[in-house]
Amino acid sequence: MSGGFAPAGESGGTPADRTVHPIETESYRIMRSRADFAHFPPLARAVVERVVHTTADPSWTGEVVAGETALRAGRAALLDGAPLITDVRMVAAGITARPAEIGLDRPGVAEFAATAGLTRSAAGIRLAAEEHPDGAVWAIGNAPTALFELIRLAETGRLNPALVVGVPVGFVGAVDAKAALRRSGLPAVTTLTERGGAAIAAAAINALLYWAEPGGNR
Numbered sequence: 685m686s687g688g689f690a691p692a693g694e695s696g697g698t699p700a701d702r703t704v705h706p707i708e709t710e711s712y713r714i715m716r717s718r719a720d721f722a723h724f725p726p727l728a729r730a731v732v733e734r735v736v737h738t739t740a741d742p743s744w745t746g747e748v749v750a751g752e753t754a755l756r757a758g759r760a761a762l763l764d765g766a767p768l769i770t771d772v773r774m775v776a777a778g779i780t781a782r783p784a785e786i787g788l789d790r791p792g793v794a795e796f797a798a799t800a801g802l803t804r805s806a807a808g809i810r811l812a813a814e815e816h817p818d819g820a821v822w823a824i825g826n827a828p829t830a831l832f833e834l835i836r837l838a839e840t841g842r843l844n845p846a847l848v849v850g851v852p853v854g855f856v857g858a859v860d861a862k863a864a865l866r867r868s869g870l871p872a873v874t875t876l877t878e879r880g881g882a883a884i885a886a887a888a889i890n891a892l893l894y895w896a897e898p899g900g901n902r
Contacts, residue, residue, distance in 0.1 A: 711737060719745050727755035727895060731873060734891035738883050747875050750888070754871030758821050758847025759892040766846055767820040768889065769812045771805050771830040775823050778886025781893040784823070787812045787830065806833035813843045823849040825885030828857030835861075835868050849873045849888045851880035 712733070719742035721729050728750045735744045762768060768784040770776045776784040787793070787808025797807035805827030812820075813834070822845050824831045831850045837843035850865040852858045855878055862874040873888050 708737075715742070718742050721745065725752040727759065727892065728752055730891040730895045731755065731888050734887045734894070735884055738887040744879075747877060747879060748873065748888075749866065749876060750873040751871070754847055755873070755892060757871050758849075758873075759895065761819060761821050761846035762889070762892060767816045768823065769809075769816060769820055770823045770825070770885070771809065771852075772826040772882060774882035775825040775885045778883055779823070779889050779893075781890060784889075785812060785816075802833065803827060803829040805830040809833045810837065813837050817842060818844045819846050821845065821847045821849075821889070823885040823889050825849075825851055825880060825882040826853070828852045828854065828861035831861040831865060832857070835864050835870070838868060838870055845870060847871045847873070849885050851875050851884045851888070853881035853884075854878060 715733065715736055719736060721733055724732055728748075731750050732745055732748050735748055736742055762782070768779070768782060769787060770779070770784045771787050773786055773789065776786050788805055790808050790811045793804055793808045793811060796802075796811060797804045800807060800810070802810065806829040809824075809830045810833055822834060824834065831852050834843065834845070834848060834850070838845065848865060848870050850862055850872055851874060852861055858878050858880060862876070862880070865872050865874050875884065
């Protein structure tokens with residue numbers, strides 16, 4: 685399969701082999717007949733294809749920003765068992781190959797948010813960062829405030845992520861938060877406009893976990 689991405693189920697070292705329904709295989713065939721993915725490097729292609737497949741919208745080919753080196757680092761961390769932390773339950777629910785921790789569900793998050801003057805999403809990220817300061821993979825699909833807090837923690841030396849999938853959705857703060865993530869120099873996946881969301885964040889993580897290296901290597 686071109687680009688090393690195999691929607692037929694090779695897991696490339698993921699936690700479990702993945703059996704893909706023929707409908708998904710046909711969906712990928714149709715998708716590739718309608719959009720050109722050939723110019724993307726292998727892992728970026730896997731991410732963009734998974735996002736387009738998830739949304740049935742080929743316009744995402746011009747929306748996703750993802751560096752190959754960052755994606756490889758994030759995939760390696762995931763396969764090595766690094767913590768995977770999401771901002772909200774909807775992102776975690778969409779990640780099918782392994783469990784994720786949810787910042788918003790951390791004990792005491794509401795009380796901490798009120799005390800610290802943060803949104804609950806940002807408070808959840810700060811609490812999760814205290815437990816997992818180094819080497820985790822972070823997937824932010826809902827709250828720009830969560831992404832801003834993650835960037836702030838990294839800038840102050842309190843967080844060193846393996847990868848940040850930062851794709852919050854919305855008209856208030858989302859574009860600014862994603863632009864700030866790109867400027868930060870952190871290894872990242874972002875989107876350029878207001879578009880994003882839990883399904884996009886989950887799709888990016890799933891793509892990294894499903895991808896099979898050509899020749900069967902990690």
